Amino acid sequence: MREWTQVPFGDLLKESVRNGIYKSKEFHGTGANIVNMGELFAYPRLRDVRMKRVELNSSELDRFSLKEGDLIFARRSLTAEGAGKCSIVLEVSGPTTFESSIIRARPDPTKANPLFLYYFFSSPTGLHRLDSIKRQVAVAGITGSDLTQLIIPKPPLEEQIEIASILGVLDNKIDLNRQINETLEAMARAIFKDWFVDFGPTRAKMEGRAPYLAPEIWSLFPDRLDDEGKPEGWEEKPLRYLGSVSIGGYWGDDNKDDTEKVQFLCLRGVDLEHLRDRGECQSAPIRWGKIVAIEKRQIKSNDVLIAASGAGPCGRSLWLGDLAAKLSSIRVTYSNFVKLISCRSKATACFLDRILLEMRNSGEIWSYVNGTSVPNLNDAGLLDGKRFVVPPEPVMEEFAKIIRQNNEMLFSGESATLAATRDLLLPKLMSGEIRVKDAEKIMEAVA
Numbered sequence: 001m002r003e004w005t006q007v008p009f010g011d012l013l014k015e016s017v018r019n020g021i022y023k024s025k026e027f028h029g030t031g032a033n034i035v036n037m038g039e040l041f042a043y044p045r046l047r048d049v050r051m052k053r054v055e056l057n058s059s060e061l062d063r064f065s066l067k068e069g070d071l072i073f074a075r076r077s078l079t080a081e082g083a084g085k086c087s088i089v090l091e092v093s094g095p096t097t098f099e100s101s102i103i104r105a106r107p108d109p110t111k112a113n114p115l116f117l118y119y120f121f122s123s124p125t126g127l128h129r130l131d132s133i134k135r136q137v138a139v140a141g142i143t144g145s146d147l148t149q150l151i152i153p154k155p156p157l158e159e160q161i162e163i164a165s166i167l168g169v170l171d172n173k174i175d176l177n178r179q180i181n182e183t184l185e186a187m188a189r190a191i192f193k194d195w196f197v198d199f200g201p202t203r204a205k206m207e208g209r210a211p212y213l214a215p216e217i218w219s220l221f222p223d224r225l226d227d228e229g230k231p232e233g234w235e236e237k238p239l240r241y242l243g244s245v246s247i248g249g250y251w252g253d254d255n256k257d258d259t260e261k262v263q264f265l266c267l268r269g270v271d272l273e274h275l276r277d278r279g280e281c282q283s284a285p286i287r288w289g290k291i292v293a294i295e296k297r298q299i300k301s302n303d304v305l306i307a308a309s310g311a312g313p314c315g316r317s318l319w320l321g322d323l324a325a326k327l328s329s330i331r332v333t334y335s336n337f338v339k340l341i342s343c344r345s346k347a348t349a350c351f352l353d354r355i356l357l358e359m360r361n362s363g364e365i366w367s368y369v370n371g372t373s374v375p376n377l378n379d380a381g382l383l384d385g386k387r388f389v390v391p392p393e394p395v396m397e398e399f400a401k402i403i404r405q406n407n408e409m410l411f412s413g414e415s416a417t418l419a420a421t422r423d424l425l426l427p428k429l430m431s432g433e434i435r436v437k438d439a440e441k442i443m444e445a446v447a
Contacts, residue, residue, distance in 0.1 A: 004155045004432055009105070010148030012112035017105045017144035019075060020098040021064040023054050031055035032065075032095035040072055040087050040102060044122070045171060048093040056097060066096045066104065069114040071121070073103040076141035083140035084130035084147075088118035103144050113157065115164035120152055123430040153430065162436045163429045166443060170422040177415045184406040191402060192354050195221075196391065202231045220395050230389045237390045240383040242352040243304060243343035249336040250297050252289030261288045264331040267299075269307030269338055272318045276357075286330070297333040297340070299324040302349045304341040305334055306356060308377040315365035315377060319353035321346060321404050339379050347393060350400035355388055 010017075020035075033051040043049060056064070066072070066089050074085040089096075098104055107114045120126045133146035155163070194200035201213060201221035211218040222232040230236065252266065263286055267275075271284040299305070301322050307313040324332055334340060343349035359365040368382040369375045425442065428434035434442075 003159075004153050006151050007154045008148060009117075009150045009152050012107055012117070012152075012154065013148070014106045014108040017103050017148055018064070019144060020100045020102040020104065021054075021056070021060060022100040023056075027055040029053060032061060032097050033093070035066060035072065035089075035096065035098040035102065037074060037077075037099065037101055040074055041082070041085060044087050045118075045175070046072075046087050046089050047091040051096075054097065056095070061095055061097065064097045064104075066092055066098055067106070068092060069107060069109065071105040071107065071114060071117060072098055073105065073121075073142065073147060075101050075103045075143075076139045078139055080134060080136065080140040083134050084121075084127075084142045086118060086121035086126075086130075088114060103142070103147060105147070111157070112154065113160040113164050115168055116155075116160035117152075119164060119167050119426060120430050122426065124427050125430055126152070153432070155432075159436060163439075166436065166439050167422055167426060167429070169443070170418050170425075174415050174418050174422075177409075177418075180409065181406075184409060188354070188403055188406055189358070191399065192358065195395070195399065196351075196389065199225065199231050217398050220392070220398065231391070234389050234391050236387050238384055239352060239355065239386045239388065241390060242348045242355075243341040244383065245379050246303070246340045246342040247296055249334045249338050249340070250289060250293050251335050252287035252293075254288060260290055262291050262294065262331070263287070264289055264294050264333055267305065267332065267334045267338060269310045269313030269316060269335075272305055272307050272316045272338065273313050275318055275320075276316065294331050294333055299332055299334065299340070300342075301346050302343045304343060304349050304353045304356070306339050306341060306377065306379070307337065308339045308379065309337045309374065311373075311375055314369055314375040315356070315360050317353050317356035317360070319349050319403070319407075321350065321400075321407055323407055339377070341379075341383075345393065345396075347396035347400040350403050351390075351396045354399075354403070355386075359386070 029052075031053050032055075034054045035046065035051060039046060039049065039051060068089055068091060070089040072087050072089065074082055077083040077085070107117055121130065129150050129152070130142065133142050133150065134140055135142070154160075201218060202223065202225060204210075204212065205221065205223040206225070222234075224232050226232045226234075228236075250266075252261075252264065265284050266287045267284055274284075299320060301320075301324070303319075303324075305318045305320075307316040341349075341352065343352055356365065365377075365382075366375075368378045368385065370378055421442065425434065425439050429436075429439055
């Protein structure tokens with residue numbers, strides 16, 4: 001640590017910090033990309049993403065542009081924890097600016113590595129120092145002058161680059177996995193729409209087009225539509241045909257003194273969101289409960305979970321298939337705020353989950369939700385009221401094979417392991433508790 005110094009953040013910048021630009025409505029819609037607070041919070045490592053646009057003159061573009069390596073901070077936020085949020089600009093595509101609620105800091109690459117600085121401000125120490133300059137009036141916020149006066153660690157530049165590289169490798173792998181998952185999900189949605197909404201294979205057969213599926217799958221689709229416009233032999237059924245609500249959830253308690261109780265992982269509605277989006281549910285609470293009650297609620301491969309309450313997760317569904325046991329080394333069940341729909345088979349569970357997901361994405365699920373401040377799912381109304389064209393079991397089985405492969409990728413646990421490693425190394429590297437060579441050994445063990 002003798003080589004590390006402590007300096008004001010402003011000493012590491014190429015130029016003074018700058019607040020973003022404000023433009024009235026008539027200038028919005030065309031021109032340069034503009035980073036708003038939404039992008040800052042959604043993309044901690046900001047790459048080329050779709051943004052809104054704003055017209056700038058050459059002088060404004062010169063003063064308010066963003067370049068690769070710039071750090072951007074939330075100058076104000078409705079929540080205290082949001083103020084000071086730091087992101088780094090990794091890619092820009094064409095002229096790009098930033099809005100007035102954002103502060104831009106442009107590091108001097110001869111003094112500091114921008115990615116190192118980003119990781120510092122994302123570390124517990126960096127967040128604590130940002131907390132020290134937050135001001136609370138109507139909204140929480142920071143000022144550029146306070147930001148530049150923050151004292152931060154300054155290792156030798158070469159070591160900064162090495163630290164940033166280690167943490168960046170982990171984040172790059174996490175980002176790659178996320179992109180793969182998004183691609184797989186987009187493919188699943190496209191296949192579902194083609195097979196079960198547009199009836200693409202049947203229409204292709206009717207028009208004499210060449211097969212575009214494997215022969216064993218192509219042969220499962222009829223070659224004509226019936227008088228109702230659905231594939232011949234397929235029937236329109238209520239969702240109740242696919243599955244029915246089983247026994248209610250179980251919350252257990254925190255009392256572990258009872259010898260009859262064991263630990264279990266209790267999935268809530270928000271955990272269904274995390275599993276669907278990120279393949280992990282690290283926040284799911286560990287509870288204690290009676291083994292008899294837990295075993296009655298063990299999640300099986302032909303079960304679909306659906307969040308029954310809550311403004312955010314309500315209506316979120318999840319089919320785990322054979323992967324339920326991989327979530328944890330202990331028993332996995334569900335809370336009172338989650339309903340379990342028991343289906344006739346794995347294939348029907350997969351098919352039902354996809355219908356529910358499409359209903360959630362389109363907003364249709366909300367027609368089966370009661371209440372506003374505390375939404376509650378009318379599961380009976382959903383299962384009895386929603387009707388869908390149901391294919392034969394062999395077609396659903398082929399679709400389930402595709403989704404099962406996607407789930408194996410999503411729930412592999414790799415991203416969660418990488419994130420845990422990054423979160424372990426980040427504060428220790430930033431404080432000098434772990435040096436680069438020791439971190440590299442940990443990385444080798446993870447790989």
